[in-house]
Amino acid sequence: MPSTPDLPADLVARARDLDARHAAADRRDAFHLPDGLTYLDGNSLGALPRTVAARVGEVVEREWGEGLVRSWNDAGWWEAATRVGDRLGVLVGAAAGQVVVTDSTSTNLFKVVVAALGMAGSPTRGRVLVDPDSFPTDVYVVGSAARLAGGQVDRVAPADVAAHLRDVGDEVALLVYSSVDYRTGELWDLASMTAAAHEVGALVCWDLCHSAGVLEIGLDAHEADLAVGCGYKYLNGGPGAPAFVYVAERHQAAFHNPVAGWNGHARPFGMEAEYEPAPGIGRARSGTSGMLGLLALEEALRVYDGVPVADLRARSLSLTRFFVEALGALGVDLPVVTPADDARRGSQVSVRHPEAYGVVQALIARGVVGDFREPDLVRLGFAPLYLTHHDAVVAAAHLAEVLATGEFARPEHTRRALVT
Ligand SMILES: Cc1ncc(COP(=O)(O)O)c(C=O)c1O
Numbered sequence: 001m002p003s004t005p006d007l008p009a010d011l012v013a014r015a016r017d018l019d020a021r022h023a024a025a026d027r028r029d030a031f032h033l034p035d036g037l038t039y040l041d042g043n044s045l046g047a048l049p050r051t052v053a054a055r056v057g058e059v060v061e062r063e064w065g066e067g068l069v070r071s072w073n074d075a076g077w078w079e080a081a082t083r084v085g086d087r088l089g090v091l092v093g094a095a096a097g098q099v100v101v102t103d104s105t106s107t108n109l110f111k112v113v114v115a116a117l118g119m120a121g122s123p124t125r126g127r128v129l130v131d132p133d134s135f136p137t138d139v140y141v142v143g144s145a146a147r148l149a150g151g152q153v154d155r156v157a158p159a160d161v162a163a164h165l166r167d168v169g170d171e172v173a174l175l176v177y178s179s180v181d182y183r184t185g186e187l188w189d190l191a192s193m194t195a196a197a198h199e200v201g202a203l204v205c206w207d208l209c210h211s212a213g214v215l216e217i218g219l220d221a222h223e224a225d226l227a228v229g230c231g232y233k234y235l236n237g238g239p240g241a242p243a244f245v246y247v248a249e250r251h252q253a254a255f256h257n258p259v260a261g262w263n264g265h266a267r268p269f270g271m272e273a274e275y276e277p278a279p280g281i282g283r284a285r286s287g288t289s290g291m292l293g294l295l296a297l298e299e300a301l302r303v304y305d306g307v308p309v310a311d312l313r314a315r316s317l318s319l320t321r322f323f324v325e326a327l328g329a330l331g332v333d334l335p336v337v338t339p340a341d342d343a344r345r346g347s348q349v350s351v352r353h354p355e356a357y358g359v360v361q362a363l364i365a366r367g368v369v370g371d372f373r374e375p376d377l378v379r380l381g382f383a384p385l386y387l388t389h390h391d392a393v394v395a396a397a398h399l400a401e402v403l404a405t406g407e408f409a410r411p412e413h414t415r416r417a418l419v420t
């Protein structure tokens with residue numbers, strides 16, 4: 001692995017000052033991070049909180065091994081989906097009883113779109129708006145769910161939503177938008193888009209995959225209707241961790257889960273012939289959750305204990321702002337596609353380069369892990385719980401060298417892997 005480039009003393013000193021200023025939100029010691037690695041991909045797969053392995057070991061050996069089926073009662077397995085939902089709800093601004101942790105984001109989105117088309121009530125309200133540049137699963141799932149439920153999909157960029165609602169707002173049932181764009185890192189205005197949808201009588205489902213755990217979302221405060229998001233990015237639940245779904249309390253009675261499985265029944269152990277949904281958010285459950293993943297996520301969320309999301313947001317903004325400043329100081333003049341305005345920036349920085357794939361691979365070979373996103377983006381995520389301003393300087397210095405040396409064009413860096 002190439003050694004770390006010489007770091008300019010002024011940047012190192014500034015990093016030290018900023019790390020001291022944001023020390024209250026520093027939980028780096030709570031994570032296992034490989035020596036010498038600068039990990040800027042927590043927006044794809046979050047790092048491992050140290051206590052998770054022991055907790056999973058305990059669940060396997062004691063709760064499963066010894067407790068066996070009794071653990072559904074004795075170890076609180078049955079209620080884990082809503083218990084972890086309540087904990088996660090605190091991070092996204094949802095009062096208890098509105099979030100359940102279950103299934104994947106894709107599956108939860110399917111349930112939400114079908115349910116929302118049913119909630120819209122009028123047969124003339126069948127349009128579902130989706131951002132064509134969303135993470136592809138959102139576009140695929142919205143298309144499939146809307147088709148099955150007799151709706152119609154309008155692919156509308158966030159900037160055009162207001163105009164579209166003026167034109168056909170009274171036919172719109174639901175808007176599905178990401179609060180942070182997975183490619184550019186742009187943060188959309190959840191409050192004003194939600195209000196605009198409500199003005200025409202439509203509902204909104206927010207995809208929080210790239211915002212949960214790093215910024216204040218305020219679902220209840222902004223009267224959001226529905227939301228989904230995953231547990232394995234900034235929430236650090238581990239690969240394939242279960243996702244979450246939020247249904248605002250005022251909508252729960254009308255929320256008819258199309259995957260009406262027994263876990264969402266009012267009396268699951270009544271083994272009744274007919275389905276009757278559970279009275280609250282439990283109705284968004286379908287089948288049995290994978291307990292190892294769910295309890296691993298619960299343990300991972302303990303890292304957030306005592307860390308206000310506002311402090312994390314301040315640290316995150318400082319990290320991304322400082323990283324861009326460091327790129328400038330080191331003479332890296334790639335276009336930064338992530339907004340410079342704090343109010344419009346999530347927790348990542350994406351830069352454009354025609355050989356972005358090779359740049360990312362060359363960085364990884366140097367121990368700086370980010371990822372490549374089509375067609376030409378180097379995407380670097382800044383998980384504020386465990387990254388420091390010093391990491392930002394190290395990453396910027398490696399990027400400067402990768403560009404200066406032309407390493408990105410080496411054949412070993414341009415060969416595509418299955419997962420990018
Ligand atoms: C914005 C967004 N939505 C949805 C997903 C898909 O989630 P899942 O694979 O859990 O269905 C991802 C990431 O994979 C994502 O980034």
Ligand SMILES: Nc1c(O)cccc1C(=O)C[C@H](N)C(=O)O
Binds near residue numbers: 043045135240419
């Ligand atoms: N879910 C993933 C996976 O199973 C493998 C590799 C990456 C992912 C991701 O989550 C990608 C991520 N949603 C993104 O924003 O690109």
